[in-house]
Amino acid sequence: MHPISFISDFGLDDEFVGVVHGVVARIEPQVRVIDVTHGIARGNVRAGALSLLRAIQYLPEGVALAVVDPGVGTARRPIAAETPWGFFVGPDNGLLAPAVAMVGGASTVVALEDERFRIPSLGGVTFDGRDVFAPAAAVLAADQAPITELGPALPNDSLTPLLLPLVEPDGDGIRGEVWWIDQFGNAQTNIAPEDLAGLGVERGGSIDVRIGASEYELEWVQAYGDVEPGEALIHIDSYGLVALAVREGSAAERLNLTEGHQVVLVRG
Amino acid sequence: MHPISFISDFGLDDEFVGVVHGVVARIEPQVRVIDVTHGIARGNVRAGALSLLRAIQYLPEGVALAVVDPGVGTARRPIAAETPWGFFVGPDNGLLAPAVAMVGGASTVVALEDERFRIPSLGGVTFDGRDVFAPAAAVLAADQAPITELGPALPNDSLTPLLLPLVEPDGDGIRGEVWWIDQFGNAQTNIAPEDLAGLGVERGGSIDVRIGASEYELEWVQAYGDVEPGEALIHIDSYGLVALAVREGSAAERLNLTEGHQVVLVRG
Amino acid sequence: MHPISFISDFGLDDEFVGVVHGVVARIEPQVRVIDVTHGIARGNVRAGALSLLRAIQYLPEGVALAVVDPGVGTARRPIAAETPWGFFVGPDNGLLAPAVAMVGGASTVVALEDERFRIPSLGGVTFDGRDVFAPAAAVLAADQAPITELGPALPNDSLTPLLLPLVEPDGDGIRGEVWWIDQFGNAQTNIAPEDLAGLGVERGGSIDVRIGASEYELEWVQAYGDVEPGEALIHIDSYGLVALAVREGSAAERLNLTEGHQVVLVRG
Numbered sequence: 001m002h003p004i005s006f007i008s009d010f011g012l013d014d015e016f017v018g019v020v021h022g023v024v025a026r027i028e029p030q031v032r033v034i035d036v037t038h039g040i041a042r043g044n045v046r047a048g049a050l051s052l053l054r055a056i057q058y059l060p061e062g063v064a065l066a067v068v069d070p071g072v073g074t075a076r077r078p079i080a081a082e083t084p085w086g087f088f089v090g091p092d093n094g095l096l097a098p099a100v101a102m103v104g105g106a107s108t109v110v111a112l113e114d115e116r117f118r119i120p121s122l123g124g125v126t127f128d129g130r131d132v133f134a135p136a137a138a139v140l141a142a143d144q145a146p147i148t149e150l151g152p153a154l155p156n157d158s159l160t161p162l163l164l165p166l167v168e169p170d171g172d173g174i175r176g177e178v179w180w181i182d183q184f185g186n187a188q189t190n191i192a193p194e195d196l197a198g199l200g201v202e203r204g205g206s207i208d209v210r211i212g213a214s215e216y217e218l219e220w221v222q223a224y225g226d227v228e229p230g231e232a233l234i235h236i237d238s239y240g241l242v243a244l245a246v247r248e249g250s251a252a253e254r255l256n257l258t259e260g261h262q263v264v265l266v267r268g
Numbered sequence: 269m270h271p272i273s274f275i276s277d278f279g280l281d282d283e284f285v286g287v288v289h290g291v292v293a294r295i296e297p298q299v300r301v302i303d304v305t306h307g308i309a310r311g312n313v314r315a316g317a318l319s320l321l322r323a324i325q326y327l328p329e330g331v332a333l334a335v336v337d338p339g340v341g342t343a344r345r346p347i348a349a350e351t352p353w354g355f356f357v358g359p360d361n362g363l364l365a366p367a368v369a370m371v372g373g374a375s376t377v378v379a380l381e382d383e384r385f386r387i388p389s390l391g392g393v394t395f396d397g398r399d400v401f402a403p404a405a406a407v408l409a410a411d412q413a414p415i416t417e418l419g420p421a422l423p424n425d426s427l428t429p430l431l432l433p434l435v436e437p438d439g440d441g442i443r444g445e446v447w448w449i450d451q452f453g454n455a456q457t458n459i460a461p462e463d464l465a466g467l468g469v470e471r472g473g474s475i476d477v478r479i480g481a482s483e484y485e486l487e488w489v490q491a492y493g494d495v496e497p498g499e500a501l502i503h504i505d506s507y508g509l510v511a512l513a514v515r516e517g518s519a520a521e522r523l524n525l526t527e528g529h530q531v532v533l534v535r536g
Numbered sequence: 537m538h539p540i541s542f543i544s545d546f547g548l549d550d551e552f553v554g555v556v557h558g559v560v561a562r563i564e565p566q567v568r569v570i571d572v573t574h575g576i577a578r579g580n581v582r583a584g585a586l587s588l589l590r591a592i593q594y595l596p597e598g599v600a601l602a603v604v605d606p607g608v609g610t611a612r613r614p615i616a617a618e619t620p621w622g623f624f625v626g627p628d629n630g631l632l633a634p635a636v637a638m639v640g641g642a643s644t645v646v647a648l649e650d651e652r653f654r655i656p657s658l659g660g661v662t663f664d665g666r667d668v669f670a671p672a673a674a675v676l677a678a679d680q681a682p683i684t685e686l687g688p689a690l691p692n693d694s695l696t697p698l699l700l701p702l703v704e705p706d707g708d709g710i711r712g713e714v715w716w717i718d719q720f721g722n723a724q725t726n727i728a729p730e731d732l733a734g735l736g737v738e739r740g741g742s743i744d745v746r747i748g749a750s751e752y753e754l755e756w757v758q759a760y761g762d763v764e765p766g767e768a769l770i771h772i773d774s775y776g777l778v779a780l781a782v783r784e785g786s787a788a789e790r791l792n793l794t795e796g797h798q799v800v801l802v803r804g
Contacts, residue, residue: 003561003565005554005558007551007554011307011451011452012280012305012306012307012548013305013307013450013451014305014307014319014450014451015275015304015305015319015322015323016305016450017303017305018273018275018302018303018304018305018323018327019304019322019323019326019327021302021303022273022302022304022323022326022327022328023326025271025300025302025327025328026326026327026328029271029300029328032561032565034554034557034558034561035553035554035557036551036554036555036558037548037549037550037551037553037554038548039547039548039549039550042452043516051550051551054551054555055551055554055555055558058555058558058559058562058666059554059555059558059561059562060558060561060562060565070516071493121506122506122507122508123461123504123508124461124503124504124505124506124507124508124509124511125490125491125492125503125504125505125506126506127506130326130506131506182549182550182552183547183549183550184547184578193659193660222661223661224661225607235660235661236659236660236661237660237661238657238658238660238661238662238663238666238667239658239660240658240659240660241660243660248579248606279575279719279720280548280573280574280575281573281575281718281719282573282575282587282718282719283543283572283573283587283590283591284718285571285573286541286543286570286571286572286573286591286595287572287590287591287594287595289570289571290541290570290572290591290594290595290596291594293539293568293570293595293596294594294595294596297539297568297596310720311784338784339761389774390774390775390776391729391772391776392729392771392772392773392774392775392776392777392779393758393759393760393771393772393773393774394774395774398594398774399774
């Protein structure tokens with residue numbers, strides 16, 4: 001039995017998540033399901049893909065079940081992919097691609113079309129999380145069928161990619177983007193510590209941060225405790241990326257940031 | 269060991285849910301507990317009953333532990349019921365009746381009064397979820413005692429029913445009710461596709477929806493993708509019921525709907 | 537295998553909680569993790585400590601993993617403590633001390649410094665929940681190493697205490713404090729039924745409650761059902777403490793209470 005790690009935008013206010021757990025347990029009671037998070041903003045494929053990408057290295061090898069699916073009922077395919085880490089199950093809309101690439105790419109990809117492994121519709125639209133993805137994840141977790149039985153094979157390089165921006169030079173600085181704002185308002189960027197080094201800044205130095213028409217001079221510190229409560233800072237976060245934060249506060253509020261916002265960093 | 273499927277209005281901000289899991293684990297560590305949802309609106313028995321009714325067919329046979337209990341401390345009885353699906357444990361206030369009926373009715377019903385299977389009070393009010401319902405669910409899940417030991421038998425048809433409205437003719441249309449608004453604002457009604465057929469409407473046709481003094485002409489479509497983003501629609505949802513939705517939006521907000529609202533549908 | 541009971545201020549909107557579950561499962565897939573709550577207000581050590589204190593007697597013996605850690609990156613030590621109940625793992629900032637004391641005190645305390653049982657940093661700050669506390673909890677839950685291998689021993693009485701106020705006389709009454717306001721607005725105080733008895737009040741009697749400049753005359757009742765919907769009341773809650781509540785409403789809103797607020801009770 002492999003564990004299933006389950007991430008979605010289902011929220012916890014309705015029984016959607018519980019029903020998926022139920023479907024898995026009906027197929028194989030011994031399979032364990034870990035809830036990664038169900039707090040992805042509704043339909044935000046990029047936020048789901050980045051959350052899965054951050055989490056994957058910490059999840060037990062097995063099955064990753066990911067459902068953020070604004071195009072349910074459209075042409076995007078429900079797929080399963082086999083990788084060195086294990087199986088990925090979800091919609092082929094860019095949600096899975098970054099994590100699949102990170103763990104080494106797919107050796108098998110199938111479209112989840114075989115009706116034997118789907119729950120019959122109750123007459124209306126399909127709830128793919130419950131009727132298509134959960135059964136596929138359970139079957140793979142329990143080794144009840146090889147992945148190739150779940151539907152027709154697709155090319156291994158056919159996963160829909162997620163377009164992620166690169167860090168680029170911008171005048172005397174670099175331009176990156178906010179990838180993630182967590183629920184506490186911490187803003188992770190796509191900028192690596194090496195990019196800061198390229199600006200000639202070292203930890204302890206100061207950095208001009210330009211966000212839209214605003215500019216802030218922030219210190220690059222090791223830990224929140226290095227600044228006063230309520231003060232903004234730059235640090236390398238626990239994923240090794242440059243992040244903007246406010247000690248005991250919210251960088252998103254203070255610096256007026258949202259996910260996808262561009263930020264330009266210049267030596268201060 | 270049977271799994272326990274647990275639904276409540278406890279929310280997740282306090283340790284109520286965790287403590288119930290703990291009580292079960294102290295009685296029998298091997299019992300698995302599936303959280304169906306704990307986001308039922310506080311004290312809303314009808315919403316809890318309908319959520320359990322929607323979920324039950326997808327939950328593994330075993331024990332359903334349901335606690336939405338505005339009358340805690342009043343005369344409603346704590347009960348357990350045996351059914352073809354398994355056991356139901358909760359307050360006898362209408363919460364359990366629809367799901368019990370759906371799985372075939374109760375063959376045994378008892379009042380949870382035997383002190384051997386209750387956690388002694390700490391001197392104040394009883395937290396029935398923790399002190400009465402969780403121990404009963406754990407004992408039944410682990411087959412530690414037959415249901416008849418948990419307390420005195422009640423008539424099998426004694427469960428307090430939940431009164432649910434029927435769809436009725438209304439002039440040249442039909443009148444139904446909103447049963448459920450999910451956290452995304454989708455509004456499920458108690459109207460079946462057959463009722464629409466009775467109006468002479470087919471999928472692809474248009475329907476006048478009257479809500480209070482407002483009237484909307486909506487298209488009956490197969491999937492969200494059949495209308496433009498932001499547009500309202502009628503479809504058959506994944507439970508096979510007529511629902512009002514807005515693609516990438518909230519029907520509850522757009523159409524000013526709440527649970528229990530009446531809707532009249534007329535051929536458009 | 538001992539179960540881990542996990543409480544934090546991580547919230548559920550991001551993947552923090554899921555990643556901790558993942559880290560545990562990677563170390564030992566058979567260990568069960570019970571989520572006590574992750575809804576502790578961010579950085580509120582006292583609220584976390586009181587939640588753990590209320591819950592501990594209902595949790596299965598094993599490992600308590602508690603992370604509310606506003607001082608991450610400062611001098612407070614990550615610790616593990618062995619007690620008659622089992623192990624406690626978390627920051628030494630007062631979070632663990634009340635529950636450790638309640639279960640009989642620590643027989644061994646260590647600082648979690650041994651790198652063999654930590655996840656290497658990705659180059660930035662450490663996410664202690666993921667990198668330090670989760671591995672320690674998993675190792676202890678799975679008996680993979682004795683606690684003394686996790687780091688240098690500390691004195692058994694060295695846990696940072698949490699200062700909790702006592703109930704004191706105040707004129708012709710007693711002065712206590714609101715310890716906990718749950719998500720429904722019920723306000724638990726640190727006042728025991730014996731304190732009320734000391735005022736010469738019995739159940740059914742009335743009590744003057746003074747909060748700041750306001751004064752309310754409330755009845756001491758057994759159950760919510762003893763007052764009208766919307767009415768405020770005093771009762772002994774399910775933890776055996778004096779609490780202020782409103783039937784089908786919020787005492788916090790009605791009486792304008794927050795955690796830490798002082799209340800003076802006088803015979804009415």
